[in-house]
Amino acid sequence: MAELRIRLYIMHMHPILRAFGFAIVLLALGAALVSPVAAKELVSDDGIFIDMPSGFAPGEGDGKTRFSYFSPDGEVEFDILIHDPGQFSSAEEMAAKMLEKLDSKGQSSSFVYEGRRVVIAELAFTLDGSPRRGYALFISGSPSSAGRPALGRGYALLAHARASQFDSVVDFIMSCLDAFSIDRAARRSPGPISQFLLPWPAPRPDRKAAAFPGGRIELPWSSEEARQELSTVEREYRILTTFLEDRKLWIDAWARFYRMVYRESAARLEGFTEAFARTLPADDPTESARRVLAWVQDFVFERDLSGLDFVPPLVAAFERRGDCDSRAMVMAIILERLGVDSVLMLSREYSHAMLAVDVSGGGQRFSFKGRDYLVAETTARVGLGMIDPSQADFSKWLGVDLGE
Numbered sequence: 001m002a003e004l005r006i007r008l009y010i011m012h013m014h015p016i017l018r019a020f021g022f023a024i025v026l027l028a029l030g031a032a033l034v035s036p037v038a039a040k041e042l043v044s045d046d047g048i049f050i051d052m053p054s055g056f057a058p059g060e061g062d063g064k065t066r067f068s069y070f071s072p073d074g075e076v077e078f079d080i081l082i083h084d085p086g087q088f089s090s091a092e093e094m095a096a097k098m099l100e101k102l103d104s105k106g107q108s109s110s111f112v113y114e115g116r117r118v119v120i121a122e123l124a125f126t127l128d129g130s131p132r133r134g135y136a137l138f139i140s141g142s143p144s145s146a147g148r149p150a151l152g153r154g155y156a157l158l159a160h161a162r163a164s165q166f167d168s169v170v171d172f173i174m175s176c177l178d179a180f181s182i183d184r185a186a187r188r189s190p191g192p193i194s195q196f197l198l199p200w201p202a203p204r205p206d207r208k209a210a211a212f213p214g215g216r217i218e219l220p221w222s223s224e225e226a227r228q229e230l231s232t233v234e235r236e237y238r239i240l241t242t243f244l245e246d247r248k249l250w251i252d253a254w255a256r257f258y259r260m261v262y263r264e265s266a267a268r269l270e271g272f273t274e275a276f277a278r279t280l281p282a283d284d285p286t287e288s289a290r291r292v293l294a295w296v297q298d299f300v301f302e303r304d305l306s307g308l309d310f311v312p313p314l315v316a317a318f319e320r321r322g323d324c325d326s327r328a329m330v331m332a333i334i335l336e337r338l339g340v341d342s343v344l345m346l347s348r349e350y351s352h353a354m355l356a357v358d359v360s361g362g363g364q365r366f367s368f369k370g371r372d373y374l375v376a377e378t379t380a381r382v383g384l385g386m387i388d389p390s391q392a393d394f395s396k397w398l399g400v401d402l403g404e
Contacts, residue, residue, distance in 0.1 A: 032090075049181040050080070051260065053172055053245055054253040070401065076161040076169050078176045083154040085141055092155050095138040097118035097180075104136075112191045112199070114182050115143035120196050123160045134160025134173050137192055139182065155182070169234050178232070178339035181261070188403060189267045190232070198228040202268070210272055210318050214279040219271055221318070225352055232264045237308055250348075255400045258329065258344055261401040265313040265334050272317055273337035276365075285340050286359040290384050292334050293376045296327040301379070325353035332402055342354045343368045344400040345375070350391045354378060356399070361385055364392065368399035 003159075009374040023356045048233040052069065057229040069078075090229040095108060099121060103164040106122025117140040124133055143154035157180055166173075178191035190200055208221030236257050243253035243261070280288040303309055311322035317330045325346075332342045332355055341358040345366060356373030363385015 011324055019401055034145075047084075047183040049184070049187055050176075050244040050262065051179045051256060051263075052078075053175055053179075053239060054248075054249045071245070075165050076159060076172055077131060078173075078174070079156070079158040080180075081156040083141070083156070085154075087152050088141075089347075091117040091138045091140040091154070091214050092165065094140075094156060095121055095136070098138065098156055099136075109196075111196045111273060113139065113195045114159045114189065116140040116182065116188050118192060118196070119366050120192075124160060125160075131163040132160045133163045134158065135177060136160075137177055137180070139192070143352070155180075171238050173234060175239055187263065190228075190264050194228060194232055194264060196247045197231070198224060202228070209320055210275065211320060212276055212279050220316075225268060229264055229268060229314050232306060233261055233310065236260045237310065238278075251398060252395060254346060254348075255398065258325070258346075258400050259402060261310075261312065262329060262332070265329070266336065266365050267401060268314050269317055269330075269333050270337075275336050276334050277337050282340065285338065286361045286384070288338055289335060289340060289357045289359050289374075289376065293378065293384055294381075296331050296378050297381050299327050323353075324379045328353050328355040328376075329402070331355050331376065331378060336403060342376075342402070343373050344402055346398045347391065347396050348398075349396040352391060354387070354397075357384075359384075366394055366399065369401070 063269070083094065087324075088097070091388075092110060094221065099106075099108070102123070102125045104123050104125040106124045108119055108121035110117060110119050112118065119138040121136045122133075123136050124131070126132065137155075137157040139155040139157070141154040155174070157177055159176045161173065163170045174193050178193040180187075180192055181187040189195075194200070200386040202222050202225040204220035204222040204225065206221045207218045209216045210219050235293070238256040239252050243250045246253075276292075280291055282288075298320070301323065302311060302321045303323050309323070311319075311326040313326065313329045313333060316322040317333075325344075328344055332344060335342050335357060343356045343366065345354040345356050347353070354366065355376040355378060357376055358371060358373050361374055361384060363383070364375045364387045365385075366375055367373075375385055375387050377387055380388065
């Protein structure tokens with residue numbers, strides 16, 4: 001019952017009502033976190049990674065064991081504690097002792113994230129006389145092994161807000177927790193909250209036809225997995241919309257939205273990309289990019305200006321539908337399988353998205369982090385390297401590095 005209650009609440013979160021409703025405090029014990037001055041991405045010495053929501057600014061911290069990040073109004077606090085190996089024998093022991101220390105009330109449930117035991121718990125406690133609510137994750141220090149204690153570092157993630165504000169900031173709470181990666185490889189898999197809501201790898205009991213350049217192939221499919229992808233995308237879109245009128249933060253928020261979507265979706269398409277790769281010349285990246293571009297250019301154009309206005313990559317790839325950004329992300333995921341680096345291009349001025357790929361060939365190139373990428377227009381039926389002259393001012397384009 002506890003697991004069902006937590007799942008149902010997370011899956012029916014209220015939409016965010018304000019642009020700023022969160023803050024973050026990071027406490028790191030036993031490992032240093034490396035972070036720039038106004039960081040939204042944190043990487044630790046032992047490999048954990050956090051792609052935080054936009055607007056976080058550093059507060060007090062010693063630079064080694066404690067880091068603090070706050071939003072303007074400080075509604076949500078996000079704590080991360082890294083425990084030494086052997087400090088707790090299991091995620092369950094860690095959760096029990098820490099929740100007891102907080103005198104926190106609420107349901108809890110165990111699940112597996114990236115092969116590690118994890119406890120997710122509702123938080124309900126009092127801090128400085130103020131009731132607070134939120135969620136916590138307690139992550140085992142090593143992959144699950146029956147009858148053996150955890151050997152690696154353990155992690156506790158706690159995200160909470162004043163109880164009176166909880167419903168209005170719960171999307172941010174969940175996004176903070178879901179933005180955590182246990183190591184570099186996990187940055188390409190669905191986050192902890194997503195893996196709690198649907199076990200990963202997801203079971204795919206059905207079959208669905210996928211249309212490739214060489215013909216149609218039946219591949220494993222799960223409608224539940226597609227719903228989980230959509231749920232994560234909808235949550236991140238609600239967060240994004242709170243920043244669209246913020247002249248300082250909207251660019252970062254926009255980029256983070258697509259990074260979070262890419263993370264949720266890329267690994268879900270591995271079977272699809274593996275099948276697609278067999279239709280492409282592995283020794284000719286430029287020709288492969290041309291063929292994938294022509295394939296996405298034939299997608300059915302689809303927009304929903306009154307709703308999400310984005311088709312998540314899993315559905316977009318299988319059903320060959322979506323607008324420019326959906327097509328660009330699908331193309332990026334397919335090319336990643338071939339080892340071809342790409343950059344998502346976004347332009348608010350042009351209300352458009354494209355992809356830019358690191359292959360040889362003639363045409364227009366987009367400079368990003370010291371490299372020149374060949375542009376790929378995903379909606380108009382034009383060749384690789386071609387761009388509408390009315391949209392060719394590259395100063396009006398934002399580059400987003402999606403994956404690894």
